[in-house]
């Protein structure tokens with residue numbers, strides 16, 4: 004096994020990982036591992052932009068942004084973290100501008116801003132333009148900027164390396180083991196600080212906006228070390244996934260003025276959110292859509308609705324939403340300047356994840372105790388910016404703000420910490436054995452079939468609307484899938500680019516956290532944000548205004564604990580749009 008040493012090792016090259024690497028790289032020696040080439044990370048698919056209350060196109064303030072984020076998250080977000088997000092969003096936007104991000108501009112040359120769902124001015128009252136964007140290629144531009152700037156800082160990249168284990172001993176993270184996909188060789192990385200920035204996990208659903216790499220790999224890595232996963236029941240379904248596969252049509256399409264119609268030609272949002280209509284938060288719009296579909300008012304009675312942009316005019320569509328136009332032509336053979344786009348809700352974003360403090364340090368007990376040297380940021384983490392439901396454009400901003408905070412915190416930590424303590428074969432033996440055992444499996448089950456069954460059952464049982472009956476069914480089914488997983492064989496004996504092996508590793512992790520999602524969702528007997536229980540339709544602040552912490556015990560069972568929500572500014576109120 005080849006051994007490497009860096010002060011800081013970052014796992015993941017999306018916006019969170021690259022921002023952390025760039026910042027830490029100013030003073031520390033940094034290595035970044037990514038299972039896909041950095042600029043292919045899912046952040047590059049973000050179209051709509053990143054929220055910051057610059058007030059370039061009308062009155063705005065961070066207080067308004069904070070209020071929207073708190074209310075959008077149905078009061079489950081930690082308000083100290085949310086305050087940091089909305090305040091730091093402003094200087095972080097200017098930092099990216101000064102580093103060269105080619106923002107779209109207003110006629111007078113300021114950073115242009117567009118409206119997005121759930122964002123308002125004057126504490127929920129007026130409209131606001133808050134999303135800073137680069138046409139509809141915002142994430143792509145950020146990713147390229149941060150990659151180039153990380154290279155400039157001398158950050159070393161290990162591309163197409165799949166991290167399979169963390170090495171944590173006595174509450175201290177010392178490094179990790181990764182599989183080099185190109186050669187099939189294992190590598191050990193020793194570091195003073197390790198950051199997980201492994202992104203989201205909506206690939207556990209059949210209809211999803213997420214790229215193939217979004218298999219949530221970071222979560223099982225920490226769960227195995229005894230770290231709980233926080234608020235995993237909160238999974239966002241985006242209202243406009245292209246029918247039938249769920250590829251994302253950005254909310255920018257509604258931000259720019261798109262309408263939603265049902266099969267009767269009615270703008271049905273009138274019934275569900277009369278004042279905010281299509282720009283209500285995503286959980287509200289997705290539930291409205293699913294209700295229309297379930298009650299037979301889909302287009303031609305089917306499983307989809309229409310998103311109509313035609314009234315915006317071809318010029319506006321081609322100038323502000325060029326990627327959406329192209330994507331809809333290519334994947335649905337529809338020209339959206341002339342015809343409405345067929346859409347349906349699609350699994351999109353994970354609000355929950357690895358619990359961290361405000362400096363992105365991972366919390367061993369989910370509450371106060373940190374794992375020394377281990378950090379997490381971006382979509383895989385849960386500092387609890389988004390509570391029970393994320394507002395559009397707050398996520399790339401979270402990845403930037405908290406990736407940046409983490410990078411600075413790690414650089415400071417490694418300055419004060421002792422030398423890197425490289426280990427030897429004894430430390431990596433377990434990780435190596437695990438991979439070798441997978442390689443030599445001869446069972447008859449197929450990973451592809453199990454993955455498809457997982458995705459179909461999560462869509463059916465852990466979708467937009469949930470019930471105890473469906474969730475219990477899923478919890479039980481997870482046991483069956485996990486048993487069958489043990490019988491999956493690997494027929495490809497080659498070492499180079501053995502995708503059968505890498506997909507098997509990913510599937511093992513997906514089964515692990517999908518069970519945690521199902522158990523956490525079954526326990527939460529209320530409806531809040533994206534977690535909507537038909538059998539408990541109301542939000543219950545007395546019982547459930549608290550975060551879920553799900554621990555994977557040594558015997559494989561899941562233990563649930565809870566912790567209070569940080570509420571220091573806005574008290575819970577009824578959420579009406």
Ligand SMILES: Cc1cc2nc3c(=O)[nH]c(=O)nc-3n(C[C@H](O)[C@H](O)[C@H](O)COP(=O)(O)OP(=O)(O)OC[C@H]3O[C@@H](n4cnc5c(N)ncnc54)[C@H](O)[C@@H]3O)c2cc1C
Nearest residue numbers: 015016017018019038046049051166202381382396398399
């Ligand atoms: C289609 C789409 C559009 C979106 N649009 C917007 C938007 O307009 N605005 C907004 O705010 N948010 C948007 N979001 C959400 C937002 O883009 C993501 O939440 C955010 O970019 C996640 O960034 P990240 O750095 O946490 O992870 P990612 O960008 O997903 O990167 C994860 C990284 O981890 C690496 N990785 C994962 N597992 C391993 C492993 N085992 N070993 C090594 N490397 C690993 C991957 O290679 C990758 O580099 C969108 C999401 C999607 C899917």
